[in-house]
Structure formats: structure tokens, C-alpha cells
Amino acid sequence: MRKNPRLLSILAYLLILSVGAGSRFINPEEIKASEKWNLFTTLPPVSSESQKTVLGAQDLYSGSYVLPVQGDMLLAHINKFNALPSTYVPPGLTKVTSVSTQGTQYLRGSILxxxxxxxxxASQAGFKLSIVSAYRSYQSQVATFNYWVSQYGYTIASLGSALPGHSEHQLGTTLDLGLAGKEWPTGYSGSAASSWIAKNAYKFGFTVSYQPGKESITGYIAEDWHIRFVGVDLAAQLHKKGITLEEYLSRL
Structure with a gap:
């Protein structure tokens, strides 16, 4: 039987984390209670190198603060600790048209x-982008996470996931990018298109939320496909300073 190198690298990382995390990190009861959690990324973690500085189990299970809904929530500080209410639905959700999407996708009409x-x-630069995933409801993420739990078990699935309400996708301002006609994420991640996005997305008000080298700050593995709209002025500021949105919001 052919062994899955991705799964082996995740298991190795799990072993390292569990040394200091206590038995709760691998408690079977938590696997049974997985229905209350949701998936942040579409796939389980793929790189053991990028996982070395991801927040550990103590942080992952340390509890949440539910953010009050105020204003447009465009800059809501969502991370491993701050969550949106489970009932939160962003204003002005609109079907995305005129560009390539994988299935029907929705975003706030104001950012379209x-x-x-x-x-x-991007097209003028030679890249035909496609939206892999945009707005995700709280409930749809629960279903997605449950699928990955069924494939890999709760502990492994949670290494690349967020707790309920902790996904930027629930804001309706965030999307995962791919390339039309290419496999995802392998066809996009690390590609010339990904590099172009990292250098130019700010001009249009977007920032890459989870950047390489920032894993210990954001709490997530690097996702060069995951961009969030924050407005042109702030996106330019983040790009100029070389910081993530998490760093900016944490300093306020």
C-alpha cells in the first residue's frame, strides 16, 4: 500500500505538538464532538516545514471571544481567538459574475x-484567475470540516482549520484564488500567478492574509491563494510595511 507523504508529515508534526499539549490534544472524545467545528482551509496542511511555527494545541483550544457586530465589519479582527457570531451574514451578498468561478460564488457587492x-x-499580465471559494456560511464550513474529519480524524483536520466563526470567508470579503483550468491548489500555489498577486493585489484593495514566514503570527499555515479585501489605502499600507492584517489589527 502506497503511503501518503502528506499524511506522514502531519502525523510527525502532531507527535511534536502532543509532547507539550497534554492528552487533550489526542482525546478521542474530541473527535466524536467534531460536529461543532468547521474547516478554515479547503485542504488539510500539506507542508511540515510551514507547520513548525503554527500555534499549538494550547492556543487552538484556549477559547474564543465573539465579536460584536458593529458597522460594516470590513476590518473585523478575526483570528484563532476572535470569532464572528454563528448567525452573522454579511450585507449585500451578490453572485459573482463576469469572471471564472468554480461553482456559484458570492461576495459583498461593494467589493466586486x-x-x-x-x-x-491579472489577465493583462497573462494569468486567468478563477475563484475557488468565496463566501462561506458558518453551517457550510461545519459540513466541510466533518468531511475532512471522516477522512483524517479530528486532530489532523484541525491543524488546517479554524474554530466556528473564525473564518474570514464568513465576512463575504475573502476568496481563495486558483487558475482557470488548473488543479487546485497545486496549479496555483507557488506559481507565477501567485507571485503576481502577492506583488499587486494591494493596488485593488486586497491583502494576502496568511503569508509565508508569518505562521506564528497568524496561527495558520501560509496560503498564497487566500486574499481579503481591506480597502485600497490600508492594503497599500500593509504592502509597504510588509505586515499582515493580523499584525496591523493587533497593534490598534
């Missing part, structure tokens, strides 16, 4: 002009 400009500029 910026998105279309981004896709247009």
Missing part, C-alpha cells in the same frame, strides 16, 4: 468592482 479590476489586470 475592485475584484473585477484585479482579475482584469
Amino acid at each position: 468592482p475592485y475584484l473585477y479590476q484585479l482579475f482584469g489586470a
Whole structure:
């Protein structure tokens, strides 16, 4: 039987984490209670190197603060500790048209002009982008996470996931990018298109939330496909300073 190298690397990382995390990290009862959790990323972690500085089990299970819904929530500080209410639905959800999408996707209507400009500029640079995933409801993420738990078990699945309400996708301002006609994420991650996005997304108000080398700050493995709209001015500021949105919001 052919062994899965991705799974082996995750198991090795699990062993390292469990030394200091106590038995709760591998408690079978938590696997049974997995229905209350949801998936942040579409796939389980793929790189043992990028996982070395991801927040450990003590942080993952340390509890949450549910953010009050105030204003447009465009800059809501969502991370491993701050969550959106489970009932939160962003205003103005609109079906994304005119660009390539995998299935039907929704985002806030107010950010679509910026998105279309981004896709247009990418096309001129030779990259045909596609939206793999945009708005995700709290409930849809629960279902997705349950699937990955059934495939890998709760502990492994949770290494690349967020707790309920902790996903930026629930804001309706966040999307996962891919390349039209290419496999995802392998066809996009680390590609010339990914590099172009990292250098140019800010011009259209987007920032890459989970950047390489920032794992210990964001608490998530690097995801070069995951971008969030924060407005042109702030995106330019983040890009100029070389910091993530998490760093910016944590300093306020």
C-alpha cells in the first residue's frame, strides 16, 4: 500500500505538538464532538516545514471571544481567538459574475468592482484567475470540516482549520484564488500567478492574509491563494510595511 507523504508529515508534526499539549490534544472524545467545528482551509496542511511555527494545541483550544457586530465589519479582527457570531451574514451578498468561478460564488457587492479590476489586470499580465471559494456560511464550513474529519480524524483536520466563526470567508470579503483550468491548489500555489498577486493585489484593495514566514503570527499555515479585501489605502499600507492584517489589527 502506497503511503501518503502528506499524511506522514502531519502525523510527525502532531507527535511534536502532543509532547507539550497534554492528552487533550489526542482525546478521542474530541473527535466524536467534531460536529461543532468547521474547516478554515479547503485542504488539510500539506507542508511540515510551514507547520513548525503554527500555534499549538494550547492556543487552538484556549477559547474564543465573539465579536460584536458593529458597522460594516470590513476590518473585523478575526483570528484563532476572535470569532464572528454563528448567525452573522454579511450585507449585500451578490453572485459573482463576469469572471471564472468554480461553482456559484458570492461576495459583498461593494467589493466586486475592485475584484473585477484585479482579475482584469491579472489577465493583462497573462494569468486567468478563477475563484475557488468565496463566501462561506458558518453551517457550510461545519459540513466541510466533518468531511475532512471522516477522512483524517479530528486532530489532523484541525491543524488546517479554524474554530466556528473564525473564518474570514464568513465576512463575504475573502476568496481563495486558483487558475482557470488548473488543479487546485497545486496549479496555483507557488506559481507565477501567485507571485503576481502577492506583488499587486494591494493596488485593488486586497491583502494576502496568511503569508509565508508569518505562521506564528497568524496561527495558520501560509496560503498564497487566500486574499481579503481591506480597502485600497490600508492594503497599500500593509504592502509597504510588509505586515499582515493580523499584525496591523493587533497593534490598534
